[in-house]
Amino acid sequence: MIKPKRLKKGDTVAIVSLSSGMLGEEFCSHNIEIGEKRLLEMGLKPVFMPNARKGIEYIKEHPEKRAEDLKGAFMNPKIRGIICAIGGDDTYRTLPHLMEDAEFKEAVRMDPKVFLGFSDTTVNHLMFFQLGLQTFYGQPLSLIWER
Numbered sequence: 001m002i003k004p005k006r007l008k009k010g011d012t013v014a015i016v017s018l019s020s021g022m023l024g025e026e027f028c029s030h031n032i033e034i035g036e037k038r039l040l041e042m043g044l045k046p047v048f049m050p051n052a053r054k055g056i057e058y059i060k061e062h063p064e065k066r067a068e069d070l071k072g073a074f075m076n077p078k079i080r081g082i083i084c085a086i087g088g089d090d091t092y093r094t095l096p097h098l099m100e101d102a103e104f105k106e107a108v109r110m111d112p113k114v115f116l117g118f119s120d121t122t123v124n125h126l127m128f129f130q131l132g133l134q135t136f137y138g139q140p141l142s143l144i145w146e147r
Contacts, residue, residue, distance in 0.1 A: 001132060001133075001134050002108075002109065002112045002132045002133050002134065003112070003134045004080075004081075004112040004113050004114045004115075004133070004134065005080070005112075005114075006114075007044060007080055007081050007114055008043075009042075009043030009044070010043060010044075010045070011043075011044055011045065011080040011081060012044070012045045012046075012047055012078050012079050012080060012081075013039060013044050013045065013046055013047070013079065013080065013081040013082065013083050013114075014046075014047055014048075014049050014069075014072075014073035014076070014079045014081070014082045014083070015035075015046055015047065015048045015049060015052050015083055015084075015085060015141050016049050016052055016066070016069045016070055016073060016082055016083070016084055016085065017049075017051065017052045017053070017054075017059050017066060017069070017084070017085040017086070018066050018069075018070060018084055018085075018088075018091045018094055018117070018120075018121060018124060019059075019084070019085075019086065019087050019088025019089065019090055019091045019119070019120040019121060020056065020059065020085065020086050020087065020088030020089075020090070020120075021054060021055045021056040021057070021058055021059025021060060022056055022085065022086055022142065023048075023052055023053045023085045023086070023141070023142065024052075024053040024054045024055030024056065024058065024059070025055055025056060028142060031141070031142040031143070032053075032141070032142070035141040035142060035143075036141075039083075039141075044081070046083075046141075047079070049069035049070075049072060049073060050065075050068075050069060050072070051065040051066060051068065051069050052069060052085060059090075060090060063090070063093035063094045063097060064094075064097050066091075066093075066094045067094040067097030067098050067101075067104075068097075070082070070094070070098065070104075070124075071097075071098065071101065071103075071104045071107070073113070074104060074107040074108055074111065074113060075103075075107050077111060079113060080113055080114065081113055081114035081115070081116070082113055082114065082115045082116070083116045083117070083140065083141050084116065084117030084118070084121045084124075084140045084141070085140055085141050085142055086119075086140045086141070086142040086143070087117070087118055087119020087120040087121055087140065088119070088120045089120055090120065091120045091121060091123040091124055092123050094124075095123065095127060098127065099127060099130075105131055108128065108131045108133055109131065109132065109133075112133050112134075114135075114136065115128060115133070115135040115136065116135070116136045116137075116138050116139070116140070117135075117137070117138075117140055118137055118138060118139065118140060119140075121137075121140075122137070125137060
């Protein structure tokens with residue numbers, strides 16, 4: 001099993017929407033604000049991948065864009081961790097775009113990163129397990145609440 005390095009203060013973490021596009025909806029703006037604030041308080045630098053906030057309909061219609069965001073996070077050496085926006089019900093549609101991509105699979109092995117998500121993201125955890133990467137099942141960005 002490939003173990004990613006522990007996140008430390010100053011590390012950049014990518015926010016991805018692999019299932020639901022709710023981060024792009026107005027009703028979720030408060031959750032984003034709180035989640036971003038909490039990550040900054042932990043000393044992490046959150047960056048939203050290009051499609052992460054494009055909304056429910058766009059995300060649902062474009063599994064290839066969701067996959068591009070995840071691949072982009074793994075291809076970027078400045079990004080040390082990846083946090084999912086929320087669960088959902090549609091992650092499985094990203095798998096062909098990732099598991100048939102030799103460059104993505106090699107990036108996972110060569111530059112392992114912390115990956116955190118839950119619910120529908122279990123599909124991604126299983127994908128990473130097949131690639132030999134240890135991942136973390138847990139709280140997504142949209143559910144990081146006030147203390």
